[in-house]
Amino acid sequence: MEMKNERSFYYEKRDQFNDSIDTxxxxxxxxxxxxxxxxxxxxxxxxxxxxxGHFNVPFGKYKRINYRRDFSIYMQKFKKWSFICRDFERIEIDGTGFFYADPPYDVEFTKYATDDFTWNDQNRLIRWLDRHDGPIVISNQATNRITNLYLDHGYNVSNISAPRFINANGDRSRAVEIIATKNI
Ligand SMILES: C[S@@+](CC[C@H](N)C(=O)[O-])C[C@H]1O[C@@H](n2cnc3c(N)ncnc32)[C@H](O)[C@@H]1O
Known part of the structure; x- marks a missing residue:
């Protein structure tokens, strides 16, 4: 497929992608x-x-984009992987393997999907992870209630300044992210 860092081309391809969702x-x-x-x-x-259910992100502001056209280096790596798209509670937790959870950030107005990931979902996730004996890492926005939730469930927490901004339109302060770990 042809790839171009051009506004009109981008919106054409976005329409094409959304049409494919509709049909x-x-x-x-x-x-x-x-x-x-x-x-x-x-x-x-x-x-x-x-x-x-339509992808609605506007055209970006990149000067230059190095599009990858050859993905063959990933094929070997992903041979043994399974990619699953479903609610986390419907994923089987087996054994003591490593778990990394990167849920939608606990912040107002952030939507990654058609349905909001609510505060109830943040709680549901942490309770579900409680059933896992192996090492766990979770990243999230470092809101007070998330910090307290992870501490209450026995995680070690640390904060990092995330390489992104809270709000691209005005607030230029960096987002503070939390890294919570357990059984590590
Ligand atoms: C912060 S993003 C993760 C980004 C990912 N780590 C990456 O680097 O591309 C949060 C993800 O959680 C997914 N998600 C939302 N609700 C979910 C649910 N109930 N169960 C599982 N995944 C969910 C979203 O679709 C989104 O991809």
Whole structure:
């Protein structure tokens, strides 16, 4: 697929991607190519869908984008991986393997999907992780209630200044992120 860091081309491809969501009859290979292109070209690499399930991130502001065209180096690596897309509670937790959870950030107005990830979901996630005996790492926005929640569930926590801003439109202060670890 052709990839260009150009506004009109971007919106054309975004429409094409959203049409493929609407029709349901998709060429998966093409849809994956479109998603890669949109993800690299869109504003800040965001992944956001509106209530109709359409990808709605505007065109980005990159001077130059090095698009990858050859993904063969990943093929060997991913051979033994399974990619699953479903609610976390429907993923089987087996044994003592390493777990990294990167849930939607606990912050107002941040939406990664059609449905909001609510405070109840943040609690649901931590209770579900309590069933796992192996090492766990969780990252999130360092709000007070998230810090308290992770401490209450026996995690060690540390804060880092995230390489992103709270609000691209005005507030230029860096987001503070929490890294919570357990059984490590
Ligand atoms: C902060 S993003 C993770 C980004 C990812 N680590 C990456 O580097 O691309 C949060 C992710 O949680 C997913 N998510 C939202 N609700 C979920 C749920 N109930 N169960 C599992 N995943 C969920 C979203 O689709 C989104 O991809």
């Amino acid at each position: 349901g009859s998709v060429d998966r290979r093409m849809q994956a190519s479109l998603f890669y292109y949109l993800n690299r070209t869109c504003f800040n690499g965001l992944c956001r869908f509106n209530n109709s």
